[in-house]
Amino acid sequence: MTPGVQRVTVAGNQPYEVVIGPGVQVELGLVLAGTPRAVVVHAPPLAAAAGAAVETLQQAGVAAEAVVVPDGEAAKSAEVAIGAWEEFGRLGLTRSDAVVGLGGGAVTDLAGFLAATWLRGVRVVQVPTSLLGMVDAAVGGKTGINTAAGKNLVGAFHPPAAVLADTDALDALPEAEFRSGLAEVVKCGFIADAQVLDLLEADPTGRRDTAELIGRAVQVKADAVADDLYDTGRREFLNYGHTLAHAVERVEDFGWRHGEAVAVGLVFAAELAVQAGRLSSTDADRHRRLIAAMGLPTSYRGDWHRLQSVMRMDKKARGASLRFVVLDGLGRPGILTDPDQAWLDAAWAAVSEPESA
The missing domain is CATH 1.20.1090.10 (Dehydroquinate synthase-like - alpha domain)
Structure with missing residues (x-):
């Protein structure tokens, strides 16, 4: 096991690993090795991190591109989902391909929902960049968007293929x-x-024992x-x-x-x-x-x-x-x-x- 890296297995019908530690985003290429194409869904403030993820995937032989969505809860709307689906179609995303959700809980919720609904389900890898995303939103396979009636009332259960909780991302978190x-x-x-x-x-x-927490x-x-x-x-x-x-x-x-x-x-x-x-x-x-x-x-x-x-x-x-x-x-x-x-x-x-x- 890599020093400072924890691996928690989420069991069930579709088991997967949650990898926690500094620098673990580099494992994205390993997780999706052999995947023809992937899209990295992210909000504008994380353009640099998304660019690094795209580069990591390309170095692993995956044709990767970024899809930009609004920041925060504004991402979790039907209108944003429709726009992302259109982008998936333009890029020719197939069932052999994958979605990567890079960002806080709102983006991972949306990315999971997009993956669950595109072609009735493609793989999703979650790369949470907030503490909330790491401990909650990105883990467990719940996905969703908001409506005028309430929060997360539209969604699907769609377990990820993996979750990479890179604690280095927390250094820049407000x-x-x-x-x-x-x-x-x-x-x-x-x-x-x-x-x-x-x-x-x-x-x-919570700063002294962040990784253990x-x-x-x-x-x-x-x-x-x-x-x-x-x-x-x-x-x-x-x-x-x-x-x-x-x-x-x-x-x-x-x-x-x-x-x-x-x-x-x-x-x-x-x-x-x-x-x-x-x-x-x-x-x-x-x-x-x-x-x-x-x-x-x-x-x-x-x-x-x-x-x-x-x-x-x-x-x-x-x-x-x-x-x-x-x-x-x-x-x-x-x-x-x-x-x-x-x-x-x-x-x-x-x-x-x-x-x-």
Whole structure:
């Protein structure tokens, strides 16, 4: 094994490796060796990294070209997908070819969706460049785009051929984006791996133990995905904090970073579990204290009535039933269906007050 490089296998019907470490983007040529053609989907700010990926592929004998899409959540629209499909057609992409998603979570979500739908499915290799992408969006095979009705309501399950999480990319990541990614890391600590909580409490910046935190978060996700690719059982627990988070993102027209919304969603879910008698107030306080120490928000002021309406459109809902992932103790996630309105209102009150209150 290369020093400093971790390899996590995501098992299942289509197993693949998540490779984590400095400089691992160079393995792109190995992963796609023998592939006739590949397209590297990226946003404008990563033009240089995409150019390097194209060069790596060309040196491996792969005819590669870049396809540029908008930055951030603006990439995840039907209009952008249509434009990319037209570009794939112009380039003559066949079922023997591949798509590479290079960028943050929005680009890897889009690239996976494009690969899942082009010719009813071609290979995709994800090269996440953000912490959020490395620990969440690029791993697990969920792909999707947004609509006016909500986030990721259109998509497909399409496992990648590989994920190359090159930690060198994090050096240039803005601190706010790094913190946003930590929300998905701490989530993994709450639902499955207490060591993640200990590491973040010792260093709330996450910078001292970044590689270990990434590896642990990826392992939590890999374990869940291997058992439940299609999100009908254990994988649902990875949605801890996301029901409110996705509603906040939608109400804010995606002006909030995903991890910031997840941070508030985690506090909300913990408070909801307290109201339901499933989690101790001590464990809920640990949520709020640690998330605040990490520099992430623990409160949100918004239209509660509208948020509830959006939550009912969440892809985790079943019919008219609201469903939340909650904890029965740290590391013991479960599902709470149709909670009492009084519990919801009390949990909302706990996160809608100013943080200085």
